[in-house]
Amino acid sequence: MTLITLGAGEREAPVKKRNFTWTLSLPAVVLLAVVCVVPLVVLFALSFVEGGQPTLAHYTRILTSPAYLTILQTTFALSVGVMVLAVLLGYPLCYFIVNLPEKWRPLALALVSLPLWTSILVRTFAWQILLQRRGVINSVLMDLGVIQQPLQLAFTIWGAMLGMLHIVLPLFVLPVYVAMTQINRRLLQAALSLGASNTRVFWTVFAPLTVPGVAAGMLIVFIYALGFYITPEILGGGKVITVSMKVAENATMYSEWGAASSLGAVLLIVAGLAIGLSSKIGKLLSSGGRK
Amino acid sequence: MSALALKLHVKRTWLYIVGILLLLFLNLPILVIVPMSFSDATFLQFPPQSWSLRWYEAFFGSQEWLASAWISLQAAIWTVVVAVPLGTLAAYAIDRTENVIGKAVRGLLMSPSIVPIVIVAIGIYFLLAQFRLNNTLVGLVLAHTVLAMPFVIIAITAGLANFDVTIERAARSLGAGPVRTFLTITVPNLRGSIATASLLAFLTSMDEVVVALFISSGPQSTLPRRMYASMRDQVDPTIAAISTMLIAVVLILVTVMSVLGSRNKKSTTEN
Amino acid sequence: MSATATFETAIPAARSSALSPRGMTVEVKGLAKSFSKLTVLDHVDLSIGSGEFVTLLGPSGSGKTTLLMALAGFTDPDAGHISLGHRDVTHVPPERRNIGMVFQSYALFPHMTVADNVAYPLRARRVGRAEIEKRVKDALDRVQMGAYADRRPDKLSGGQRQRIALARALVFEPGLLLMDEPLSALDKSLREQMQIEIRALQQRLGITTVSVTHDQREALTMADRIAILHNGRIAQYGTSRDVFERPVNGFVASFMGDAVLVPVQQAGNGLTAGGAVLVNAPMVSGGTNFLVVRADSATLATDPIAGATNLPGTIVTSSYQGSETLHSVALETGQEVFIRERNQGSEPSVRAHQRVFVSIDVSQTLVVPE
Numbered sequence: 015m016t017l018i019t020l021g022a023g024e025r026e027a028p029v030k031k032r033n034f035t036w037t038l039s040l041p042a043v044v045l046l047a048v049v050c051v052v053p054l055v056v057l058f059a060l061s062f063v064e065g066g067q068p069t070l071a072h073y074t075r076i077l078t079s080p081a082y083l084t085i086l087q088t089t090f091a092l093s094v095g096v097m098v099l100a101v102l103l104g105y106p107l108c109y110f111i112v113n114l115p116e117k118w119r120p121l122a123l124a125l126v127s128l129p130l131w132t133s134i135l136v137r138t139f140a141w142q143i144l145l146q147r148r149g150v151i152n153s154v155l156m157d158l159g160v161i162q163q164p165l166q167l168a169f170t171i172w173g174a175m176l177g178m179l180h181i182v183l184p185l186f187v188l189p190v191y192v193a194m195t196q197i198n199r200r201l202l203q204a205a206l207s208l209g210a211s212n213t214r215v216f217w218t219v220f221a222p223l224t225v226p227g228v229a230a231g232m233l234i235v236f237i238y239a240l241g242f243y244i245t246p247e248i249l250g251g252g253k254v255i256t257v258s259m260k261v262a263e264n265a266t267m268y269s270e271w272g273a274a275s276s277l278g279a280v281l282l283i284v285a286g287l288a289i290g291l292s293s294k295i296g297k298l299l300s301s302g303g304r305k
Numbered sequence: 306m307s308a309l310a311l312k313l314h315v316k317r318t319w320l321y322i323v324g325i326l327l328l329l330f331l332n333l334p335i336l337v338i339v340p341m342s343f344s345d346a347t348f349l350q351f352p353p354q355s356w357s358l359r360w361y362e363a364f365f366g367s368q369e370w371l372a373s374a375w376i377s378l379q380a381a382i383w384t385v386v387v388a389v390p391l392g393t394l395a396a397y398a399i400d401r402t403e404n405v406i407g408k409a410v411r412g413l414l415m416s417p418s419i420v421p422i423v424i425v426a427i428g429i430y431f432l433l434a435q436f437r438l439n440n441t442l443v444g445l446v447l448a449h450t451v452l453a454m455p456f457v458i459i460a461i462t463a464g465l466a467n468f469d470v471t472i473e474r475a476a477r478s479l480g481a482g483p484v485r486t487f488l489t490i491t492v493p494n495l496r497g498s499i500a501t502a503s504l505l506a507f508l509t510s511m512d513e514v515v516v517a518l519f520i521s522s523g524p525q526s527t528l529p530r531r532m533y534a535s536m537r538d539q540v541d542p543t544i545a546a547i548s549t550m551l552i553a554v555v556l557i558l559v560t561v562m563s564v565l566g567s568r569n570k571k572s573t574t575e576n
Numbered sequence: 577m578s579a580t581a582t583f584e585t586a587i588p589a590a591r592s593s594a595l596s597p598r599g600m601t602v603e604v605k606g607l608a609k610s611f612s613k614l615t616v617l618d619h620v621d622l623s624i625g626s627g628e629f630v631t632l633l634g635p636s637g638s639g640k641t642t643l644l645m646a647l648a649g650f651t652d653p654d655a656g657h658i659s660l661g662h663r664d665v666t667h668v669p670p671e672r673r674n675i676g677m678v679f680q681s682y683a684l685f686p687h688m689t690v691a692d693n694v695a696y697p698l699r700a701r702r703v704g705r706a707e708i709e710k711r712v713k714d715a716l717d718r719v720q721m722g723a724y725a726d727r728r729p730d731k732l733s734g735g736q737r738q739r740i741a742l743a744r745a746l747v748f749e750p751g752l753l754l755m756d757e758p759l760s761a762l763d764k765s766l767r768e769q770m771q772i773e774i775r776a777l778q779q780r781l782g783i784t785t786v787s788v789t790h791d792q793r794e795a796l797t798m799a800d801r802i803a804i805l806h807n808g809r810i811a812q813y814g815t816s817r818d819v820f821e822r823p824v825n826g827f828v829a830s831f832m833g834d835a836v837l838v839p840v841q842q843a844g845n846g847l848t849a850g851g852a853v854l855v856n857a858p859m860v861s862g863g864t865n866f867l868v869v870r871a872d873s874a875t876l877a878t879d880p881i882a883g884a885t886n887l888p889g890t891i892v893t894s895s896y897q898g899s900e901t902l903h904s905v906a907l908e909t910g911q912e913v914f915i916r917e918r919n920q921g922s923e924p925s926v927r928a929h930q931r932v933f934v935s936i937d938v939s940q941t942l943v944v945p946e
Contacts, residue, residue, distance in 0.1 A: 036402040039395035039410045042454060046413055049451045053428035054420075103327060110324025113317060125328045131555045132335055133512035135529050136548040139536060140334040143341060143545070150337055153352075183331060241421025243515055248536055258423035265427045266519060278424040285421065474650055475683035477670040479697035480748065489696075493687045 057275035064272050072276035082260075086280070089257045092171070092246065093239035096178045100235045101228065103179070104186040111187075112194045123191070130184045138245045141177040142168065145249065169251025177249045178242055185238055186231040193227020226296060233292045237285045257281050335552060342545035360546035369524075370531065370543070376521070377528040379442060381510040384449040388506045389499060391450070392457030397491070399458070400465045411458070418455035422515045425452070430519040440525040448520060449510040456505035464498025497566060504562055508555065599627040599784030600661035600674070600751030602647065607656035609642055616642045618808035619656065624801075627782040629775065631795040634805035635831070640788045641756060643805070647786060648754050649673050661751055671700075676745030676783075678755045682737045684729035690716070690740050691725040697748040715747035716740075718777065735766045742774065746781065753778070755787040759794060771797045792832050796820065804828050821942075829868045829944045836913040837866035838887070840943060847943075850887040851908040856938045857885075868942040869934060871916040876903060876926060877935045885941055886933040889913070891926050901925075905934055 064071045076082045111122045129137060144150045145167040152164035167173045197220065205215045243258035257277055264274035342360055344353030364370045392414075399411045417425050429448045430439065438444035472494070476486040492499070514529035521527050526534070528547070535541045602624035609617040617639045624630050632640040645651040647658060649670035657666045665673050676697075685693050694715050698708045716722045719739040729737060738758060745753060758774075759767045775798045778785050789795055795802045796816045803813045804827075812824045823829035826837045838850045840857075847854040849867040857867075869887070880886035889905040892912060896919075903915045903926065913934060917925065926932055 033402065036398045036406050036410065039398035039414070042391040042395035042414055043410055045391065045447070046416070046451055046454065049429060049432060049447050050417060050420075050425060051413070053432040054424065057428060057431055103330075106320065106323050107327040110320050110327070113320065114324075122324075122328065125332055128556075128559075129331050129335060131508065131559060133514075133529065133548075133551055135512070135514050135532050135536070136338065136551055137335060139532075139544055139548055140338050142536065143337060144334055180331065180334060183327075237419065237421075241423060243423050244533070248533075258421060261423050261427060262518070265430060271431065274427055278421075278427065281421055282424065285419075469681070469683070471679050471681055471683040472685055474648075474670070475677065475679060475685070476696065476700075477650075478648055478675060478677035478754075479744065480671050480700040481696070482669070482671050485700060490685060494685075496687075 057271060058279055060271045061276035061279055062272075072272045073280075075273075076276060076280055082277075085255050085257055085260050088171075088255060089240060089242075090284075092175060092178065092242070092254075092256065093236050095175055096182055096239045097232050097236045099175070099179050100182050100186040101232060104183055104190060104231065105224075105228065107183075108187055108190045108194055111191055123188075126184050126187050126191075129180070130188075134181060134244060137181055138177055138248050141173070141180065141245075141249055145173045145176070168249065169253055171250060171254050174246040174250040174254045177245045178239060181245060182235045182238060186235050189234060190224070190227045190231040193230070194224055196227075197223045229292055229296060233288060236288055240281060240285055240288075338545050338548045338552070341542065342549040344542065344545075347542065360542045361550075363543045364546050364550075367543075370528075370547070372524065373526045373528045373531040376442070376445075376525060377511055380445045380449055380527060381507045383442070383446040384453055384510040385503045385506045387446060388450040388453040388457050389503050392454050392502060392506075393461050393492075393495070393499060395454075396458045396461035396465065397487075400462060414458050415455045417452050422452075426516040426519050429516055433520055439520050440522060442525075444520050445517070445527065448516045449513055450506075452513060452516065453506035453509040456509055457502040460502035460505055461495065461498050464495045464501075468494065500565070501562065504558055508558075511551075598749070598751065599782055601626050601659075602630075602752065602784060602786065603657075603659040603662075604643075604647070605657045605659075607643070607646060607658065608654050609639075609646065609651060610654055615808050617646070617653070620805075620808070620810055622803060622810065622813070624784060624786065627784055629778055629785045629787070629798060629800045631799035631802050632786065632788045632805060633790070633792060633795045633802050633831075635790060637807075638805040639808040640790075640805045644754055644756055644786060644788045647752070648675055648677055673752075674750050675752045675754055676748070676750035678738075678741045678745050678753070678758045680757045680760060682729075682741040682761075684732075684737055684740055684744075686729055688729075689725065690721070690727050690729065690732075693729065693740060694744045694747050697744065701748060711747055715743040718746075719743045734761050735770065738762065738770065742777070746777075746783070751784065753783050753785040755785065757788055757790070759789070760791070767794070768797075774798065796832075804831060806831075823868070823942070823944055826866050826868075826944050826946050829866075829942065834871040834914060834916075836869045836911055837944075838869055838907065838909060838911060838913075840865040840867055849885075850889075850911070850934075852885050852887040852933075854941065854943070855883060855885050857941055857943050864946045865943050866946070867936075868944060869913045869936065870940070870942075871902070871914045873940040874913070874915050874934050874936045876905070876915055876917060877933045878926075878930075880933050881935045881937075883938060885936045885938075887913075887936075889932060889934055891928050891930045891932055893928065894926065905932060907934070 061072050062068055062070065076086070107126075111119060111126075114122055142149070146152070149168070151167060152161075155161045156164065167176075201219055201223070202215055205219045206212070210218070241258055242256055243262065246254045246256050247259050257280070261274045261277045261281070264270040264277065340353055343356045343358065345355035345357040345359065346353065395410065395414055399407045399414075402410075426448075429444075429451070433439045433441075433444040433447075438447075468491075472490055473486050476490045477483070481489065512529060513527070514533055517527045517530040518533065521530050532544055532547060535544055602622070604620060604622040607617050607620045607622075608615075616637075620639070620643060622630075622643075632643055634640045642651055646653050647660075649665070649668060653666065657664055659665065660673060660675070684690075685696065688696070691712055694712045695708050698711060703711070712725070713722065716725060719742055721736065721739050721743060724732065724736065724740070729740070732740065738761075741758075759770055762770060771794055787798065799816060801813060801815055802819045804811045804819060806827050812819055812828045814822075819828060820832050823832060829835050830837055840847050840849045840854065843853075847857050847865075854867065867885070875881075877886070887907055889907045892904045892906050894901050894903045898919075900916050900918055903917065904912050905915060906912055915934060
């Protein structure tokens with residue numbers, strides 16, 4: 015047996031041999047298993063059934079029917095679009111907060127978190143007000159003389175995207191901010207001391223180090239956006255149909271469990287692929303420079 | 306401020322402008338609702354030309370709105386009552402179990418936050434349909450507890466990270482068994498996290514709309530459910546009033562929590 | 577400052593005769609513990625008598641804390657047995673072992689007052705309220721903290737918290753007191769005072785005590801016997817004198833006080849070390865042996881002292897330390913030894929690069945195996 019000297023401050027065993035602490039989690043586990051997992055497993059099984067017969071019909075319909083394909087496209091496009099916008103707007107915002115004097119940061123973070131604490135309905139409603147023909151944006155723009163006729167903002171995919179962006183932005187900013195704060199200041203100072211300009215330091219040292227955090231933020235936003243339901247439905251006014259909306263429709267209006275669950279499964283698969291892809295890429299990139 | 310720091314701030318002007326604009330983008334839309342709720346007009350008009358409290362009166366005078374608010378309140382309270390103890394025990398178990406079981410449990414309990422909400426919703430809808438629990442408070446509470454669980458776990462886990470395990474050992478060495486130790490030592494020292502977890506669970510339930518769409522309707526509607534129905538049909542300014550009240554509630558709760566939180570920090574021991 | 581007086585006078589004379597030694601004996605046999613391929617305890621045997629104060633001494637990683645935690649019941653041994661008071665407690669949980677423990681960080685409950693902290697073990701044992709009040713008061717008085725009953729731990733200094741932790745661990749009269757580096761967080765003068773106070777209290781109560789430390793001075797001051805741990809085994813177990821004056825090997829010798837080990841060679845009929853003939857060296861058996869050169873037991877001389885072992889060397893540096901000067905001397909072996917000399921007169925006795933002899937008197941000559 016190897017005799018090795020432990021570092022200063024010996025550690026003792028964290029857990030006794032027969033540790034039953036994990037059983038404390040059983041009530042919660044049972045609840046989640048029964049309410050969440052079991053029904054989904056059953057529904058997944060049902061996705062392979064139509065009219066009492068095992069079949070792949072649901073899945074083939076999804077992949078071939080033009081209606082479904084449009085829905086998948088829309089959802090995917092919206093999710094990617096929102097994700098890209100979140101990065102473009104969220105990154106500067108994070109950088110801004112990180113460079114604020116210490117005493118202003120809690121306020122800035124609170125201003126980012128406040129929308130998160132607000133109900134998604136309230137936020138969606140806010141955009142409804144803003145985007146309507148006689149809504150705030152149009153009123154202001156017309157008052158300022160910028161436009162003569164009110165713009166059609168509501169009930170379009172752009173209105174929906176705007177609302178979705180608003181909801182998703184804090185979800186991106188918070189983890190990326192945390193990642194930025196964990197970058198070792200000394201590295202930046204070292205680069206500056208070696209003669210690099212601020213801009214160069216930003217692009218060659220800081221930005222690359224934020225990549226893992228940004229990737230994580232993008233993943234969070236993308237997966238959240240895949241599942242968007244309320245906001246695109248209300249702001250899109252029937253012109254925007256996402257996968258979630260179709261799933262709901264199939265389940266509630268038609269009680270088509272097979273159709274609903276197969277769509278749901280596709281959604282989960284896409285989300286799973288995104289997670290897998292993201293972690294593969296993450297492993298390829300090195301992550302040095304952490305404190 | 307030193308010359309170097311001043312130079313830095315000047316260079317950063319553009320960043321400050323962008324940052325402030327973005328913060329405004331995040332918050333102004335929500336704030337726009339507030340003046341709208343005091344508008345006298347039945348249609349959207351910005352800025353409001355005349356002011357009144359009619360939409361607040363509409364809310365408080367309506368049986369249906371009040372009933373849905375009451376249902377939401379009950380569901381939220383029960384969600385806290387169920388989710389926080391279960392979640393606290395589970396978070397504790399996860400924290401003290403450093404093996405595969407712990408990780409699996411954590412994954413399971415966090416799953417509602419990763420799985421698209423609609424999928425969780427149809428699962429719950431399907432389950433409740435089998436037991437005729439749709440449109441019941443019980444069904445709502447079960448669903449909301451599941452949705453709130455990830456938040457409770459996160460809050461309690463954060464509290465446990467700052468927790469000095471030695472006091473639990475001290476209690477054991479003094480003759481207290483595991484249960485007594487947990488109740489008299491662990492839980493009191495997690496007060497702050499438990500409060501945060503309760504707030505999160507409460508808000509999660511109060512604001513929850515997607516699952517409610519499936520499992521609560523008609524007289525059993527929750528407040529968000531009724532709001533949603535109203536939003537789909539036409540823009541009802543009553544929603545502005547309700548939204549303003551909801552925003553106010555959130556602001557008050559969050560302010561109270563952070564005041565309590567910073568007072569707590571001053572009096573907590575660093576052993 | 578008469579530190580012993582502080583504790584002694586707090587206890588009325590009439591009671592002192594009523595307290596008799598009631599410490600449990602401790603028997604450890606073949607205790608072994610590994611953490612994922614690291615052996616931390618390698619079949620340790622230890623025997624402690626009732627009322628004894630034993631210190632577990634050793635460097636970081638020697639296994640001393642693990643051994644203490646095993647005695648407490650917080651670490652499950654992989655093999656071996658632990659008996660407290662002739663009762664096998666190897667698989668008994670901590671709350672049923674009747675032990676009192678003082679942690680390095682004191683672990684006072686932050687959400688309770690001092691009085692509630694001390695009352696905690698009594699409440700856990702369902703002692704009556706009136707009885708609790710009385711015993712808490714007595715326990716606090718015993719450590720001179722009676723006035724602090726309603727304070728919160730975060731308002732106390734380190735030394736005060738230490739006393740409360742001690743009071744709490746003793747209020748329910750356990751058979752064994754365990755202490756995990758209880759003085760390491762205190763500053764030097766407070767530490768020395770507490771060493772004496774704790775020792776006095778322990779002797780008065782007659783409670784068996786096991787204390788872990790890495791500070792050999794603390795061990796020498798407080799313990800009846802010292803167990804020196806090295807790589808998971810007990811290198812030596814004996815009284816302070818035994819361990820200091822008769823170390824069984826090089827590790828113990830160098831751990832117990834500023835020593836350098838100079839290899840010993842056979843030369844004809846005698847032994848040499850560092851270029852000097854060993855005078856009256858005890859006969860040692862096979863294997864490598866070392867001459868122990870201690871800072872305080874060797875002297876510097878310009879000429880060899882008759883009848884002593886004189887190692888030739890050169891002064892490297894001398895640093896003034898007030899009442900003493902610490903010299904570092906380079907020996908012929910290339911090793912650097914440290915010699916502490918009391919300062920007499922205002923002139924330094926030696927200069928840098930001066931050739932000197934490190935002279936060890938016969939009575940101080942110590943040779944140990946590896």
